[in-house]
Amino acid sequence: MKEEIIIAGFGGQGVLSMGKILAYSGVMQDMEVSWMPAYGPEMRGGTANVTVILSDERISSPILHEYDTAIILNQQSMDKFEKDVKPGGTLIYDGNGITRHPERTDINIFRVDATEEAARMHAVKTFNMIVLGAYLKVKPLVKMENVIAGLKKSLPERHHHLIPMNEKAIDQGAQIIKEVSLVE
Amino acid sequence: MRELKLMKGNEAIAEAAIRAGVDGYFGYPITPQSEVMETLMAEKPWETTGMVVLQAESEIASINMVYGGAGCGKRVMTSSSSPGVSLMQEGLTYLAGAELPCVVVNVVRGGPGLGTIQPAQSDYFQSVKGGGHGDYKLITLAPASVQEMADFVETAFDLAFKYRNPVMILSDGVIGQMMEKVELKEFKPRWTSEYIEENHPWATTGKKKDRGRNIITSVQLESSVQEAFNHKLQNKYQQVEASEVLFEEVLCEDAEYLIIAYGSSARICQKSVELAREKGIKVGMLRPITLYPFPVEQLQKYAKQVKGMLSVEMSAGQMVEDVKLAVNGAVPVEHFGRFGGAVHSPGEVVEALEQKLIGG
Numbered sequence: 001m002k003e004e005i006i007i008a009g010f011g012g013q014g015v016l017s018m019g020k021i022l023a024y025s026g027v028m029q030d031m032e033v034s035w036m037p038a039y040g041p042e043m044r045g046g047t048a049n050v051t052v053i054l055s056d057e058r059i060s061s062p063i064l065h066e067y068d069t070a071i072i073l074n075q076q077s078m079d080k081f082e083k084d085v086k087p088g089g090t091l092i093y094d095g096n097g098i099t100r101h102p103e104r105t106d107i108n109i110f111r112v113d114a115t116e117e118a119a120r121m122h123a124v125k126t127f128n129m130i131v132l133g134a135y136l137k138v139k140p141l142v143k144m145e146n147v148i149a150g151l152k153k154s155l156p157e158r159h160h161h162l163i164p165m166n167e168k169a170i171d172q173g174a175q176i177i178k179e180v181s182l183v184e
Numbered sequence: 185m186r187e188l189k190l191m192k193g194n195e196a197i198a199e200a201a202i203r204a205g206v207d208g209y210f211g212y213p214i215t216p217q218s219e220v221m222e223t224l225m226a227e228k229p230w231e232t233t234g235m236v237v238l239q240a241e242s243e244i245a246s247i248n249m250v251y252g253g254a255g256c257g258k259r260v261m262t263s264s265s266s267p268g269v270s271l272m273q274e275g276l277t278y279l280a281g282a283e284l285p286c287v288v289v290n291v292v293r294g295g296p297g298l299g300t301i302q303p304a305q306s307d308y309f310q311s312v313k314g315g316g317h318g319d320y321k322l323i324t325l326a327p328a329s330v331q332e333m334a335d336f337v338e339t340a341f342d343l344a345f346k347y348r349n350p351v352m353i354l355s356d357g358v359i360g361q362m363m364e365k366v367e368l369k370e371f372k373p374r375w376t377s378e379y380i381e382e383n384h385p386w387a388t389t390g391k392k393k394d395r396g397r398n399i400i401t402s403v404q405l406e407s408s409v410q411e412a413f414n415h416k417l418q419n420k421y422q423q424v425e426a427s428e429v430l431f432e433e434v435l436c437e438d439a440e441y442l443i444i445a446y447g448s449s450a451r452i453c454q455k456s457v458e459l460a461r462e463k464g465i466k467v468g469m470l471r472p473i474t475l476y477p478f479p480v481e482q483l484q485k486y487a488k489q490v491k492g493m494l495s496v497e498m499s500a501g502q503m504v505e506d507v508k509l510a511v512n513g514a515v516p517v518e519h520f521g522r523f524g525g526a527v528h529s530p531g532e533v534v535e536a537l538e539q540k541l542i543g544g
Contacts, residue, residue: 024190027188035190062364
């Protein structure tokens with residue numbers, strides 16, 4: 001098993017921390033993992049993306065030019081990464097602010113309106129966990145207990161009281177994800 | 185039980201330094217390596233192992249603090265990124281000239297000048313050819329994973345004290361910023377004064393009745409004496425070249441083409457090897473782990489086996505010169521790489537291999 005993922009959106013959406021929690025979940029499940037941010041002079045409102053790889057075997061390149069799954073959270077990232085999903089791969093996106101929806105027919109496309117859902121839940125900071133829950137619904141590669149263990153490892157202890165809220169957000173993401181189109 | 189952590193390469197360097205019983209770290213922040221000092225400051229090792237961590241007023245101050253600590257036989261280090269390491273070059277040649285052991289980490293970013301903060305490998309020449317003046321060498325280690333970032337701290341100190349020579353850990357923004365699983369070693373105690381006096385009698389630990397003064401200096405005004413000292417240095421480097429070469433081979437056995445790559449580029453190229461082999465191209469990869477000493481003999485061996493070599497580095501072509509020197513015209517040697525902060529993808533490397541060596 002090897003899953004190569006790009007998570008891309010705005011700085012401040014929790015893209016990097018979502019990737020870190022996913023990677024730590026992989027560690028908890030004894031997988032090989034890598035987490036490579038496109039770091040730069042980036043800030044809230046700028047673009048942010050991270051490549052996460054989960055694998056049963058030693059990982060070669062942490063930098064990729066095509067992905068099994070793209071998780072896309074703004075229009076700039078859609079423009080940049082839709083074409084880089086491997087044929088037969090998966091694209092998950094949040095419809096908020098998207099003006100040009102994905103058009104490819106050789107990949108599986110899902111939509112999760114996480115921005116809207118986070119606002120509805122009055123918990124905007126759990127946005128990234130809603131997205132993570134949606135992703136794990138489509139690709140259940142790590143067990144929920146390992147995701148929670150990964151959350152614990154990623155969050156400083158003073159934030160551990162927030163774990164139940166994050167768990168709820170993950171559940172919610174799994175429920176609201178919608179299939180847009182699947183490869184025949 | 186093994187203790188596995190998910191860490192950035194920069195964090196791994198810091199954690200490994202504390203665990204290896206390092207005595208001091210002196211540094212000045214610069215992207216993409218600031219997490220080294222950030223991690224050390226957060227861990228507060230001065231409260232546990234007694235390790236000193238100090239933010240100096242500049243890189244020039246950092247390297248000279250290293251000179252002072254090393255002169256006392258202490259295990260001291262600094263880290264920086266390209267522009268900061270340029271500032272340290274005077275200190276490095278003085279350290280080499282005074283035969284002082286120390287470890288310097290360069291998490292390379294794109295240059296020249298202030299350049300960019302994105303990853304690059306364009307400080308190869310500066311590291312292995314001597315960035316400062318005079319005939320000296322830095323033993324240069326090139327980690328290709330977060331695990332190696334951690335492991336090489338101790339390796340570097342061992343080599344530094346074995347040869348009384350500065351050792352460079354030449355990393356880059358990819359390895360510094362990425363997170364991977366790391367297994368950290370057990371804590372080791374710092375050296376005691378008695379241990380230093382016994383094992384490193386050159387150190388300035390205070391004059392004893394039964395021996396003369398220890399003097400740490402790189403100045404020698406008499407040219408004949410300086411020439412003799414240079415011969416001594418050259419003998420040391422020959423010894424390093426004969427016994428400290430490290431490299432890794434990936435699918436080289438049946439290779440018809442050879443990629444040579446180090447550090448993060450070697451990780452990318454490993455994927456390129458997989459992709460090329462799926463296309464039926466028999467390619468292998470030689471990864472120099474020590475850049476100085478360079479795996480010359482190994483390259484000469486493969487020069488008899490392969491049809492061509494491709495040096496893949498995030499620079500305009502630096503290591504390629506050492507590959508060419510090693511094979512001395514026996515096979516065609518080409519260079520490929522993005523640079524100035526851009527990073528080549530595994531696919532681009534395969535295209536370059538096809539265009540530059542196979543198609544040509």
